[in-house]
Amino acid sequence: MMEGLTINEAARTTGWSARMLRYVEQTGLVSPARSASGYRLYGPAQLQRLRTLKELLARFDVGLSDVAFAARMAENRDLRDAVQSWLEAEARRPEEVGPEDWLRFEQEKHEKLLAAA
Amino acid sequence: MMEGLTINEAARTTGWSARMLRYVEQTGLVSPARSASGYRLYGPAQLQRLRTLKELLARFDVGLSDVAFAARMAENRDLRDAVQSWLEAEARRPEEVGPEDWLRFEQEKHEKLLAAA
DNA sequence: TCAACCTTACCACGACATTGTCAAGGTTCT
């Protein structure tokens, strides 16, 4: 009846511990289906995502919380725009405009981005 | 001689504590210039960035480490591409292609992205 | 029925994030 692997089976084939699979689910990054009685059921897509997630974390030495934040930015346009525009200000060269105009420009831009409720 | 505000002056006009201004600098998000004798000198641009950063953190309840990670993604193309493609897999509907093709597609995509040293 | 699973809910621990404060010593300004 099982439409996918149970948590310990999934753990064995992905390299995560069962404990961490529950934790990953808690972060919202990989959520398996559930059987009628509440058992977690990992399908091929979830298993693949778990494997590549593990690779991603190890390869760039990032944390689950980092990827979770990236996911939050991907879902929330306001957050993404606010963060990106804040970061862009850093790269921009003040020489492109007069220092005064530059500051006013930045100020107005952020006021707009942060103003909306 | 001071080409900008010293740390306590900057603290007063931005709402951060002097302690936190040093910490923010440590995260690499806002780095003031230095006087010949090593004093931190905050110019108008830095002050504005500090104010908007504070707004950003409070408004979306994110941490400095989150913004620091966003900065890292903005700077590192490999990291950005790897994270984004991992996240995109979540949104994609397996119905667009057959389940088999879908899985193979995902597998190959991530192999490529994670393969490069 | 009973072993072998599964669930949620806790406790714990080390590492890191966020702040504050304090000490020892250099700089600035009057």
Place this chain on the structure above:
DNA sequence: AGAACCTTGACAATGTCGTGGTAAGGTTGA
């Protein structure tokens, strides 16, 4: 010179992250 700054470095308290356990109880399959 001396008050009022600044610097780095360190210790500390609290909180979250990542991870492993353990306990009490439900599910499954031989």
